[in-house]
Amino acid sequence: MPQDFSEDVAAIASIAAVPTILDVVCRTTGMGFAAIARVTEDRWVACGVRDEIAFGLQPGGELKVETTICHEIRQHREVVVIDNVAEDPVYCTHHTPQTYGLQSYISMPIILPDGRFFGTLCAIDPKPRSLNNPATLGMFKLFAELIAFHLDSHAQLAASQASLAGEVQNSEIREQFIAVLGHDLRNPVASVAAGLNMLDRTEDIAKIRSLTGMMRNSLMRMSGLIGDVLDFARGRLGGGILLDRSDEAELKAMLEQVVGELRSSHPDREVLSEFDLLGPIDCDGARIAQMLSNLVANGLTHGADDRPVIVRAHKTRDTFELSVANAGEPIPLAVRKELFKPFVRASAKPSQQGLGLGLYISSEIARAHGGTLEVSSDADETRFTFRMPLRSSDI
Numbered sequence: 001m002p003q004d005f006s007e008d009v010a011a012i013a014s015i016a017a018v019p020t021i022l023d024v025v026c027r028t029t030g031m032g033f034a035a036i037a038r039v040t041e042d043r044w045v046a047c048g049v050r051d052e053i054a055f056g057l058q059p060g061g062e063l064k065v066e067t068t069i070c071h072e073i074r075q076h077r078e079v080v081v082i083d084n085v086a087e088d089p090v091y092c093t094h095h096t097p098q099t100y101g102l103q104s105y106i107s108m109p110i111i112l113p114d115g116r117f118f119g120t121l122c123a124i125d126p127k128p129r130s131l132n133n134p135a136t137l138g139m140f141k142l143f144a145e146l147i148a149f150h151l152d153s154h155a156q157l158a159a160s161q162a163s164l165a166g167e168v169q170n171s172e173i174r175e176q177f178i179a180v181l182g183h184d185l186r187n188p189v190a191s192v193a194a195g196l197n198m199l200d201r202t203e204d205i206a207k208i209r210s211l212t213g214m215m216r217n218s219l220m221r222m223s224g225l226i227g228d229v230l231d232f233a234r235g236r237l238g239g240g241i242l243l244d245r246s247d248e249a250e251l252k253a254m255l256e257q258v259v260g261e262l263r264s265s266h267p268d269r270e271v272l273s274e275f276d277l278l279g280p281i282d283c284d285g286a287r288i289a290q291m292l293s294n295l296v297a298n299g300l301t302h303g304a305d306d307r308p309v310i311v312r313a314h315k316t317r318d319t320f321e322l323s324v325a326n327a328g329e330p331i332p333l334a335v336r337k338e339l340f341k342p343f344v345r346a347s348a349k350p351s352q353q354g355l356g357l358g359l360y361i362s363s364e365i366a367r368a369h370g371g372t373l374e375v376s377s378d379a380d381e382t383r384f385t386f387r388m389p390l391r392s393s394d395i
Contacts, residue, residue: 011151021121022049024143029123037070039119049061069096070119080105107120121140243284251277252275258293269308274310278315292322362386371387371388
């Protein structure tokens with residue numbers, strides 16, 4: 001894929017002194033064309049240009065690098081000066097002056113402070129010019145160093161701004177994380193505390209069992225929240241969720257168990273499933289099951305109460321696909337674009353619980369498997385689809 005030099009062109013354009021530098025180069029040397037070029041092993045791109053001879057290049061324009069002397073300068077990093085091509089013993093037969101009709105030429109390498117080669121400050125003209133003198137060489141060297149200094153400052157400023165933006169985002173996420181976690185843990189903690197107080201005041205076995213059941217559900221919810229916190233930390237701070245992959249022969253049974261558990265916990269809702277999975281699949285089955293649990297729970301929370309949540313999983317020749325669909329209000333496009341980020345929720349139902357991490361964690365599980373998790377949503381249905389390429393042993 002060709003390298004994009006738009007950032008280099010923009011960086012040179014941001015240096016206010018560049019037009020003056022090119023103007024001074026042309027006026028003091030009599031050269032009709034001056035440019036700042038980005039030069040790599042296979043590209044020559046004009047980043048700044050002053051053209052008084054209709055050479056025809058604009059910023060962003062290119063020459064074939066092998067037709068330029070800058071290609072050689074990139075390798076030896078030395079200035080090249082030609083007062084009169086016809087009289088120069090080295091360049092009188094060189095292909096570059098013949099290709100572009102040049103009689104005078106000067107090009108000074110631009111070396112960044114860290115030693116990297118950026119390109120050249122060069123000038124050309126169809127007439128001979130007096131260039132090979134200390135004043136001209138000193139001026140070009142000074143300008144090349146000035147350009148290199150500005151480029152380095154531009155890069156450092158961009159890096160600082162990116163770092164600052166990242167820190168601001170992390171700070172916002174931390175604050176949101178603490179607020180949401182505190183809010184969502186308050187209810188189950190209060191439920192357990194209330195249950196314990198009531199246990200102290202009763203000896204009714206039936207009531208005790210009812211209270212312990214309620215407390216057990218609250219503890220399971222807290223456990224789930226803590227699990228989401230740990231997965232969030234691994235995904236956000238630990239370089240991604242770790243997998244325990246193997247040739248999972250029981251993936252279908254694991255997915256069916258997830259669906260069965262959610263059917264039991266939502267007896268008033270319909271969850272339909274269709275699994276067409278033959279043979280083992282190289283994956284982390286527990287994580288795929290976790291993803292399915294998150295997606296089905298999301299469908300039950302946000303989907304229409306009188307319509308089923310539909311789960312499908314199947315293998316093609318080279319892909320494993322898992323999808324969860326539900327009817328209901330479509331997710332707005334603006335929300336869909338942010339849906340797999342931490343703490344984002346598709347809607348704000350009063351009964352909704354959780355940290356808003358389920359879809360983020362699911363997307364991290366998909367990414368860890370080398371797959372994708374996508375969402376589509378319209379008036380007919382909202383569908384989440386996970387696709388993962390199969391390894392040769394799965395096919």
